[in-house]
Amino acid sequence: MSPSEMGEVPASHGSSGPLGSSGASASLGAAGCSASAGSAASAGAGHHVARATMKDVAALSGVSLKTVSRVVNREAGVSPEVRERVERAVARLDYSHNVHASNLRRSSGRTGTVGALLQDISNSFSASLLRSLEDVARDQRTAVLASSLDEEPEREIALVRGLVARRVDGLVLMPATARQEYLLPELRAGLPTVFVDRLPRGVDADSVTVDNLAGSRHAVRHLVSHGHRRIVALGDLRTIQTAELRLQGYREEMQAAGLGDEILERADLRTPEAAEAAVRQLFRTGTGPRPTAIFAGRNDLAVGAVRALRALGLVHRVALVGFDDFPLADLLDPGLTVMRQNVGQIGSEVGRLLFARIDGDAAPPRRVVIEPTLIPRGSGEIPPHE
Amino acid sequence: MSPSEMGEVPASHGSSGPLGSSGASASLGAAGCSASAGSAASAGAGHHVARATMKDVAALSGVSLKTVSRVVNREAGVSPEVRERVERAVARLDYSHNVHASNLRRSSGRTGTVGALLQDISNSFSASLLRSLEDVARDQRTAVLASSLDEEPEREIALVRGLVARRVDGLVLMPATARQEYLLPELRAGLPTVFVDRLPRGVDADSVTVDNLAGSRHAVRHLVSHGHRRIVALGDLRTIQTAELRLQGYREEMQAAGLGDEILERADLRTPEAAEAAVRQLFRTGTGPRPTAIFAGRNDLAVGAVRALRALGLVHRVALVGFDDFPLADLLDPGLTVMRQNVGQIGSEVGRLLFARIDGDAAPPRRVVIEPTLIPRGSGEIPPHE
DNA sequence: ACCTGACATGACAACGTTGTCACACGACAG
């Protein structure tokens, strides 16, 4: 990681005497002394002094605008004395480069910013994804604008518009919309875009997803192999692609195991509380044969299931496998068996794809699919109890 | 939440016939038809068509640049026919407003972006904080640039420089540096800045922090009140303000309880693994009288402690109180007793302060201190065992 | 002395937008 950002200049000097002998007529009032090491210096909470521009630096150091530009951008072909003079003025005026003006004029047109629209930045999946994307971006000297969509399609559309208006260099999208035709003009205009966790619909673009179908079949097969027949599936909103796929995997595997008659789904569960309520209702005593195992299609649905089983005293009697790993799942009692998606891998794959596109890769869209792995921790290995 | 972003225009129309009768000479090649609802349309992965500008829209609709600007900004004083004509051209050309050029020229100088430099976006504390900040920001039609500092001072300085160069409207900082004099020029220039979780040093600025001293004293008092005397404290890097304060609170409370001789600290623990190792070493059998309780100064140190106690079979024999709540702490066995910081409240308080400053509030810096609350869940209420 | 080339520097236009001001037009009062 390279610590210096673009277009900046060394720190203050010991002697801050008058600048070079050139007769530049600079009427700037900004003081030049640096703060002493004493108690907290006040920020002078009053009128805001306008920021110094290259013009100010040029006037103070007695050179032309263009020369200041050269110094600030570390271009070659400036004599050491002039460079020194300009850098002094930069430090004295606290000049800070204006990247927006710079990018406007520059030919490359890069803004050094990418946007990431995720489901909810505060949940561990989105947060970890964002973090590994950030790490890739930092290496490319790029900042990340992050927002949560909360499964609201209109918000997605409004935010994409905002990001395009900001001329981001690229876009990472975990879509909340069912179809993304609205993105066509941007894709046509060459906006590098990578879908994550959910495939694009109605448009063609790069994507990094998990094999939800195979993963959920694997999870269900695991339960079946431990002797379970009455397995209930908990799922999120069916309109969410991944949620529906995981339920589909559950059904397919049940069919394949000859358990088609036992299929029992509770879908459209939005919150841990909803999952908890559903499980409580399912395992209420006296309602005939109860399920002996649960497949939870999302991490916080698994958490809700654990809460319910805990309350019912069934944590060690009902098997449970979740989709999505999360911190501390191993510390529960019993440890929670999950299908883990390697979030770090997903995030860095997204970053690699995105920056390859930004760097001009024009190959046809790629679909990266990552296989989730089963992490047995105890809860998924409980044998059936009637 | 208002769904529409600034400066945009209605969607496409049914009939896309030729534009108004004006004889504008527009030589733009962008096709106008919208995608059909069939299978995924390709993004035409080839040469990138340059984005249409207001000039293009003006040419196509046969009006002046300024009139397009008026329409796009929804200014009054444009005849309905002209407005309609311009909007048609905007839709036809997929025109997207360039906020950078706009802000450059505009007097207000706002960029509609704030920066948030936090410890680590993937940890639950930073992530939740970011999320609640984002919610406030969205109401203000502002985007958030987020980065992780990982306690690296140079990264903080480089990223702040980058954010200033981007002319963010405000800055939220969980500093990794020991002192922040480097921020003085920005503060003097009126950059709204709110420190979070840690107080500013060497500069004066708004802050939202938790009362770490009182909180850790509370935690230790809780253990003492349950009969513990040999209480060990686990702490993060002493150079981190909050870590040192929590250790200090531990020492103060131990002194106050007449347990000065029992003070036992393990500081500078950076990771859960380090905490786990420290606890394992402390509770190794045969090393004389062992502590009967643990105070963990940060959430993942508590997690490490739980791992160690679990491995040693001591989870129900050694008391444990953590600082910082986290998801699932209630589902452990026993539930983890913690001092909870209300992260949502911290985040929205930070947002309120920040946007008040952005809106021109010039009052002296405010220091908001939030009291953490004790959440007893079992682990902190275990009586001493020899 | 003259020409050549390398080097340092600056003048100017341009990026895409908006603030300011001026103009053209029709309506209306005198």
Place this chain on the structure above:
DNA sequence: CTGTCGTGTGACAACGTTGTCATGTCAGGT
């Protein structure tokens, strides 16, 4: 018919920067 006003529209400069090209200076070769 003239003068005044209100309304819609456009010309132009400006925001802060960089790409292009021209100019000035000086060293070295003939």
